Amino acid sequence: MSRRGFSLVLSLTIMAMMVMIVIVLAAFLSVESKLAKAAQYRTQSKLHALVSLRLALAHLQQEAGPDRRMTAQANLGADSNQPGWNWQTIRNPLWTGVWRSDRPTQPPAWIVSGRHDRPANSQSINLFGKNDYEADHWVPFQSDYYPTVGPMMITLVGNATAMPAELMNWPTTPGRPDGRINLPKVQLPDANVAGSYCYWVGDEGVKAKLNLTDTRITPPATTTVSADQQSYNNIMALRGTARTGIEILKAFENIPLGGIDSRATKLADLSLLDPAVFTETTPPTIARKAWPSLTMVSRGLNTDSQWGGLKVDLSSAFEKDDAAWKASEFSEGPAPRDSGGNPLSGVTYTFNPNGSANRTAYSDSKVDVKYDGASHNIGTLYTYVYGGRTIRGPTWDALRNYHRLYKEVAWNDSTNPITNSPTLRARTHFPNTVSLKPHYGGTAHYGHMYNRMDSGEDVYTSTTPRPQPTKVGATPYVARELLVWGLQTNGGILRLTLSPITVLHNPYNVAMRLKRENSTDTAAMRLSYRGWSAWWMDFARTGSSGTNTWSWDMLTLAQSTDSSPNWAESFRTYIPEITLQPGEFRVFTLPPGAIPFNRLATTVNSYDFTGCFYTNCLDNAKSPLTLNGSDTLTVSVRSTGPFYIRHLLTCWPGDSIMETNNSGDGTLYNVCSEVTELLSNSMGQDPNGVYRSGVAAPKVITALTALPGPGQPPQVLAVFDYGVRWGGDPLGFPIFVHSNPTAAMTRPEATGIGPGAMPAGYATTSNSFKLVARGANNWAEVFEPGQDPALAFGGSSVSSSGVNAAVYTEIPLGPPVSLAQYTHANMHIRDQDPLFMIGNSFAPLYSPINHVTSYRSEHNWSDMDRVWLANSAIYDRFFLSGAAPDLFRGVEQRTLIKVLDDFVAGTGSLANPRTKLFSFRDAATTRAMVADHRRIAGATCTDGAFNVNSTSIEAWMTILASSKKIAIGKLAADKPSETQNARYPRAARGADVSDYNYKTPFGNKSAWSGLATLDDDQIRLLAKSIVDETRYRLTNNHRNQVNMQPSLDVHAPVVFRGQTVPVPYIGLAQFVNRWLCGAEKFLAYAGCLQNAITRADVDGANLSNRSAAPAPVSSIGAQGSRTTAGMVPWIDPNYVDNIILTDPRSKGTNRAHMHQASPASLMQSDILSVIGSALTTRSDTFTIRAYGDVSERPGSNVSLGSCWVEAVVQRTPEFCDASQPPETEVCSPTDGGLHNPFLKNTNKVLGRRFQIVSVRVLSPKEL
Template sequence: MKAHLTRSAARLPQSGFSLVITIALMVLLTLLAVGMMGLATVSLRKGHHVSTMEEARTNARFALEQAIAQLQKHAGPDQRVTAESAFGVSSDPDSAPSGVKHPHWVGVWRTTLEDGSPLILRNAENGGLHDAREDGDWDIENDLLTELVSGNESQLIYRSDRASDGEEMQLLVGPGSVGDSLTQDYVSAPKVRIGEDNKAGGEYAWWVGDLGTRANISTPDRFDGPQGDDIRRLQIAQDQSATAFGSDSELSNEERSKMLSPATLKVSEGLQDAVKQHYFDFTTDSESLLVDVREGGLKKDLTAFIEGNGETGEMESEGMAGVGLGQEDPIIGPPNDLAAEVMEDGSQAYRLNQISPTFGLIRHWAKRAEKLGLSTRQMSASFSPTRARDDDKMQSYGGQNLYPVEYKNRQQSDVQPVLTEGSIYYNISYFDTGSTDTRRKYGLRLHLYPRVVLWNPYNVALKVNPSMLGLQINGAKQVEIIVDNAGKEETLHYRMSWGNLLGTGGAFERWRRGSHYFKLAATTLEPGESVVFSPSGNMPYDQSNFGANLLTPSQRPDPTRSFYMDKRDDGDFLFEVAQSFPPDPRIVSDYLKAPGVRWREVVPGTAAGNVQQSGYTQADDYWMYWKPFPSSSASGTANLRTFASLPHGQYVSCAFQYGDEDELPVQWSDVDPVPMMESTQGGVVQQVPDRRTRDGFRLRWLNEHASNIMGSGSLAGTPHFQTATIANWNVRAAYSFRSAFENVTDVAPHFFGAYTRDLFDDAISWNQLTPRSSGGTAEGDPFDQPNAGQRRILFDLPRTGGELVSLGALQHLKFSELVWHPTYAFGNSLADPRISTDMTEPDRSERDNEWEGGWNRDTIGYSTDGRSNNPTTYNSDSWAQHARGLLEQTARDQDLIFDLSYELNYSLWDRYFLSTGTPSDKGAFLDDPVNRPLPNGRLQPTLSATEEDLADFHHAASALTLQGGFNVNSMSVSAWESLLLSSAGVRTDDNKVLFPRILEPKGKEWDGANPRSEAAWDGQRTLSRDEIRSLAESIVTEVRKRGPFLGLSDFVNRRLSLDETGKMGALEAALSTSGINQSFDDTWPVNNDETLPNYNHIDNIKDPTRIEQTLKPNSNAWGALGFVTQADLLQSLGPVLTARSDTFVVRAYGNAVDKNGKVLAEAWCEAVVQRQSDPVNPDKSGINPDVERNVDFGRRFTTKRFRWLHRDEI
């Protein structure tokens, strides 16, 4: 049975086409008359005087009008996405899933719920953002608006997975278009009868093809050629490669300029066969509008915001389209009051509005390009802004954080080194005092060997002023010393008291046993270099003028250079005798009665009940605190007040108890004591310190040593140490301490976090950690032992000639000062393993997450053995109180832990774009857009564009179009391959492709084979064409699985889901399955197959394994420079991608039949239709549709090209 124009019993009369159009198109009649450039004019039939061919052509034109009317109705509004309807799991990415009978039919979906409300909404008390698709409120089948084929004009009847084949279908794309062999790509559409059965009349059919999902190979690379700009070609995918479709070589810009239609490709060498074979893969017609698909309206121009004064003002448009920006506006949630009013969930971001970074931070970072050129090799380190602390709320830090780094609403970026290690080895010696008092014949001497490592993760040398390091370790160790008393060995016991006990600074007085302070010499850190600071000479440790305790990177650590102490300046004992009663009068503190022979650390037996009172516990706190001097001249006395008054640089706490009472000790075995040496008058010893004497903290290594793994108590032997530090932690964080979400062990030293203490292992022995010397500098390694001296570069900076031109480049910007956020927060979308994958914040409907903002005794823990609050009674909230106090009790009002990546992507990818270029660049661009392109060479001006428009935050998008914009819902492997090949041959040979995270890498090319090579961490990863093809296949697999994407952020982000799509974004998943990073996975694997075991923690932590192991990436080395990430791809591809198409091809058919249904004549035509930025019904702004009307037809479609087709061309 044939389809009819209407499905009711009534049939359309044979004549009167104007009435037909009036009924079918209603208010669109006038619009189409203009949009079709005359093609919408329908001739009335004049009896039998008109030939049957003219009648067939009239019906074909009518079919074309119907198609365009449906496009206008369904795809005209901004909040729509389009794609071929071949979604679903398929064994072959090049083939549609089974059950899809018409894979090239194009579907249209709205990006909202049926009532217009957002699919993703925030609930501050119930896990942050939630996706309605997970609740079944939106479904790919049920929420399909239409499939753009004939027969669906009045309602959705024909679907790609349900349409029946047979005589009622009309072939519209067949052997003349795709060849004889690709029958699976043939396209048919239902025939619709015009007129009544058994009477003369006609039939029509039409189909709309989506050109935005195809690669536009006519788009020129405006930066190619002898005078081209390789930087711009690497920053943005400026074109799509024809070699993906069989071309022997890349097309020149001249060849591209002649491609007026796909038919012209038949004369291009190497592309004759491609015209049919890749009919659905490439095009010469596609152009995208810069619209916000998720919320509607044109995108806002962040380039205008950056280049302007940081305040944009508002605009008269409905919804988010009218919202402006200011530098203080938070990125996450509604940026300002107007946004909060118009957003349906605008009142629900109150737990993120202070902790969110601001748009001013982006502007400040982008502005760095004005002072940093591409040839700049060195810059002075710049530091995060600080402010006076809130004395009533900020606790811990030993009272030494008077000027903390601003972690709320950050507006200024920093470029500073990273503190990766602070530790101390020690030796104990004796020396002849010359005293006649036999009890004081030999003095005890402590030798300290501090070691500090600063790492420069940037691709530019950093000049660093003098700085200071405070280091608090266990200063209450007990030692057993064997002396030789006239040939008889005797055992003596002492309790040591290192570091400052009581200061003399008034308000600065705190118990600081174990705290030491050093000055670090000024230095210049080369890109990727880790510098090891150690004592500049052998000298007494200055207990009041810390500036005298100088550490230098110009020489490697040596046992003959230490800071030594014979006594304490404050009168307390350095070595206090620990005897049983009655005391032995022959033994006095700080002295030996006979030469020492050997010694070892000891821990007294655990007393029942209160371990604090019994003296079993030792360390007051565990932290390292790096602070830079404001200027290069840092002479004079540097005392405790000096240190406290310096601005915050980086604070790392490895204290399980946050400094509340003494911590449990780590015990030596009773074998293998340390030989005791006699030191010289100058305090020199030759003996290398024992590995067990090392105390301190370091960034986790790619491979942790066996002692830490096996000494993890209830987590011994589990993969809890396997963690992707760059992926799941923030290596540039100013604040690092135990959070409410950790995998924490139950025995000392209580492993947790991105930084760790160490159990005794040869891997951390003096010799194993001795740095290599390079150019007169002792070099370390942030992620391994320092003997290889690997330079590890991670970040680039905006530069003149390499400005911020892609949102993807924001991956280099540090968006947070907190260690539990990801290092590369933007552009990537790995699940935060601390949070359920179907939400973005902890669920506050659970008491553990609501009480005290989630930082409470159940999540932090408490002790009942004297280690919580005081030795006599315990306060179960004491540790949690200290934890909250590190960030001024902010946890009570703000969610410190949330999925930062998801939130940033959600806020930025749909609403904003970068027009690129300075105001002067745009003036030249308008004068000559071909020869004076913007840095994003794909952007072209509209006919009405003005300089004022291009410089305006709100209007820039109305004055530009994006040539060759690529719809991420594309399921064409070859189209994706073509886009991915854009940089093939740029700075390398034609068979290699680059996605450079760093535009000017220091190292060599790296092919992905050996991840331990230097180039894997400081060079340029190259991809082969086979790897690109594999990646394209994997991308399409993810698109079929996850699509349609209802916005660009929906494509970038992981899905808010409990299934596999909730673990990472589509591109990240494709990279994982493609094997591009396999060598990293094999060399530094993460066992993420199973969750870590839960256990009953002795210190009442309700869940001591809250970081979900199965949500970690596959490699500890995720994020290495040679490890290709989703953000690396988006840095290049992001400016090209869209979530919808604006260019379509229409194939239309009409015939004339006699009263018996015999076909008398047939006609085919084809038109390319383009959506314009002009609204059908503009609002007061003139550039956005008036969405307050009952019917929103969106933006106007016009016909770009029309032609009649011969039967053989079908």
């Protein structure tokens, strides 16, 4: 019994255990099944996330793959399409928009996944040919669909990555958008797929890249660099900066100059840095705040966003040897073919005044330049046909010559007493007289050949083109030339004394050496006075028998002592070999003592008012004029003709400056190169009877008058004072930005007005110069020398309120790496155009504000905006890779071949450190590509490329602060302080620089050193002003002579969904240039950066006009006709207000000033020379956040599994159809609005291939 009961219990227990096992097994199987299901959902959701990523990448490829695109964030248009916005109320500020540069009025694409209540592909439908968005398309500014919460909303960028918006609280907080991104899920389109997706593509190019290192400043640890080499490298590092001034941002102050640890690859990694470098807050906020403005991944391709195709590398082109250069398309060769055998375009920008459609973008246009016994058909920067005439810009040969001047700079010239100070031999424009002589035999003087209005030469009315410079001029120029007329007596005979005073100005950053070309010459420079037969001395003797008057012309008086003077050359002075230090004003006079008049005289570098020539005054019988002790003698000077001096310099082969035969212009001037002419066409009366140059009051000599005798300073009779219109002097002019005193042609006729036709009230000098005839009571009123009698004053004034040295412009000390450095290239011809062209944007004074060209029928004269044309030609199509031989102070360290070998091998960099290798070809092909100016862009990229359409003030701040903390010359990196050390040099200086010029007033010599230093507050204000200016001007579409779509009214806004949508900058030329808008003149007076400088100054930045000593305003009134001696240069009265600069917030106030070109006055070319190599108008690097999930059934919002993926994608130089080489032309060679017929359809539609650089799966905590 008991055993049977035990068996029952045991059986029941076993059965229970079995049931339990079954239950447990079932539970395990259920869990396992659920886990397997969950894993399946995770896998499916990951696959859906990858589908989402692929859709995002395909959307991006379709819209941003082709070259002719611009990108910007949606907040760019907030002013016009979300009025009253702030960073907390704005909708979708960080959406990425893509515009077409070839169809800028087409609706931009927004690279997001789209609405949840529309079909899955609605957002990615191509908008080609559309005038507005389809109803299904979601645009960032629309208010009728703006979901923020609900089960369909997915966080793509969350609190782990970004922060909520912060309102601007200037100046402490610039404000920022909400960096978090939430988008609605979109159902996957397949009927049998249960799941959804969404994606957002973020633009990394509008952010500043913080993990950059400029190897010029901080070389690799494995490299040994001497202190001298590092000093030189630091100078080079201020051109095309290759770092980011991240230290200007709060919490980043301790980031070292060499950048951050290279192992940090994303913003979240900042917390891993050494606490001494960066300390994150707890909880972390700094990196999250930086999300909208900083990046670690941005790189840009060197492609032309306006016309398409690879950019052409000027570094590689200009470094060709002379034979290869001559054979290239820039010079005498034809346009080449790509490596696939198809034709490439020429390099001459072809401007069409009638619009932007149906035009050749770049042509193979040549100009015939005759010199050295041959004709040379060489390429020009730009060309256009106007009024039946073909206008051609300066030659590429001339620009190449400027680029390569760094190779001719001597760093230890024996004539320069300053150690390691760069020195250049002075030279005129070339070709010049000796080179031109064989080709223009019918002319009297070949130096005239650059003068379009030399009425004595018929070559300009014939079909013979005038010569163009193929080499730039770079020489000290005559900043002032005085001829002092004086009186002495010797034994009762009245003597006339003549004292020439010459002031040479070296405006360059290097010492300039005047050197003889011919060993038999005894001088290097010559000034030949002409036309003395039109200068008169008037005499009146009053005695007991009445008054007797007579006159003698100066030529007759001179010939009474020396028979050789004539009209062609009445008088000559020589300047000996000498070296002028950077910026110096040196004065040259005759040596002490009076000597009989001689046509030929040599000056010395010192101011001495006893040095003079003398000749006897003549009575009416042509005998020496005696003072009889009883009569009263009245003596005066007048001119009925020109003030005319030819300025010669010996510098090119064959020059000989000592030729004394003055039988005619040919023998006098065709033997030596000419710098320019010092000319006022008429010192006589204007049509209203007013002497244009004034008159000196007569001197009355009575019986009691004690005249000086031999050996004593003469009594001053009159002064002819020709010189530069310095801004601080009476009748000043904004030289260099609206004129060029160093030009080859300084004649007033270059306005189109003939010598005898100048209207009343205007000078007959060119723009930079004035001529005043005046009297003086003593020699102190004649001329004020410096404390050193070898020096003179200039810059702001010729008095002691001026300076003894003023550095205005630059000779490159190393290979140029930023296009704006070419603003210093003296390759244009006339004084009526500015020296500072490329990279600047000041409006012309001889053509209308809303056009590039003009024609004045009354003068039969065509004029043009050469600044606008030069920028349009250079920017977008060309770049500077920095491919060049490695030189240190003129000594080659590595050949160009070795530099390129090291670059491809990854063991060296180019002179532009931003240029990085980015090739998808084999090593041999890559090496061939980097040596080819047409292909190098297909194997490289720009590290840290920055999109100028950015509206991030903090990003702009860090870009602008890239020149901080760089020691230069004798200045430590932290001088004058760590927050006052951003260097913006007008002209890079050698080791001699010692003035950091921080907010120095114009009256201080430091303000003229060529270097300007900005503080952090100035940079912040400038960054804000750039963003404000961009937002303002991009809503205006009158950027060229017609609207961006020629069929529209020029002022028609681009409107979509009833809202105005701004069009980003269509290429860098548009960012740099002024806009041709007559209705919004503020936009037409200057380009974005120059106007931003004006805006910042209004807010107290003092970037251009120093508040401590503001410069005189350069106003319409200041340039109006007048009766004052010296008058003003003629500016077309229709366009005189083009001299204005204004802030749109106070449009009625003119902000332009006379010291606009002072090295202490920041100009946009100064900014572009520093940061320009990084700038672009489109982005090529993007971050994709993609989401995918699985739901229980199609259409359900209940997610069974979800996955987030982040990918960084990069556009590459390779086309999607890589069978065509990267350099294949994109636009039609005959019509810039169409595609190249040789370009394959795939590449027309999709452009260049995007590549995934990195991808990672994110957990919800990492969003």
